[in-house]
Amino acid sequence: MNFRGKNVLITGGSRGIGLAVSEALARKCANITIIARDIERLNKAVDIIKNARMETDQTINGIPLDVTSSRDVMEKIGGFITENGAPDIVINSAGFAHPGNIEDLPLEIFHKTMNVNYFGTVNIIKAVLPAMLEKKTGLIVNISSVSGFLGIYGYTAYSGSKFAVTGFSDALRNELKPRGIDVAIVFPPDTDTEQLAYESKFKPAVTKEIAGSAGLMTPQAVAAGIVRGIERHQYIITPGFEPSMIYWLQNFMGNVTFKVLDHMSLKAYKKYKNGNL
Secondary structure: OOOOOOOEEEEEEOHHHHHHHHEEEEEOOEEEEEEEHHHHHHHHHHHHHHHHHHOOOOEEEEEEEOOOOOOHHHHHHHHHHHOOOOOEEHHHHOOOOOOOOHHHHHHHHHHHHHHHHHHHHHHHHHHHHHHHHHHHOOOEEEEOHHHOOOOOOOOOOHHHHHHHHHHHHHHHHHHHHHHOEEEEEEOOOOOOOOHHHHHHOOOOOHHHHHHHHOOOOOOHHHHHHHHHHHOOOOOEOOOHHHHHHHHHHHHOOOHHHHHHHHHHHHHHHHHHHHHOO
């Protein structure tokens, strides 16, 4: 895919993976509009992306918006489409995670996680889809997670929301492919972002022990993998070796994967109970 002149709409674009993807696509000569709640961060991110663009006529804009508000999404995205037309590419990168043992997590965390990760994605797609269908072309990229195909200790709320994004994306692809709209889903691993730093404050000791041996990717490396996957017209995009390997094992050797994960969880839990974590 040639990104030059393409109009790209990216949620969660003021930080982390969303910002890194925005910068990467700006360097590919795309026009970028990012969405974020925090206006100050949004404006700073717009300036960062402008510095990454290759041509002065590339448009870089920001829309202050909470993706969990369906009414606001319909209103502001409607205004965006009226002014700019249907986006060529929509990337749903807004996300939230708050780990913890299930008995310690209040229901509010489950609802918030689902509202941001799943319904935030649905809200954006519902708002842009009529114009994209009328145009009969376009690409929707949904950012899931390795936790969107393999549940991890301490991430019941997050995994549930990301599994929802995965199932939704599978069905959406099936519906939209015959009508000219492509869909892609991304399964990034742990990424060195502010969100991950936030999660580290609440991760159970068992989760930290299990994740201790896992690799950590930079947002820029993840973004490069996403852009490469889009260029190759991939539906499933797994940035980096580790998520690719885990995805393959889970799909072709599912029972073995669960046995390995069970062993890791039990070993870590015993260390925790014995006061060694």
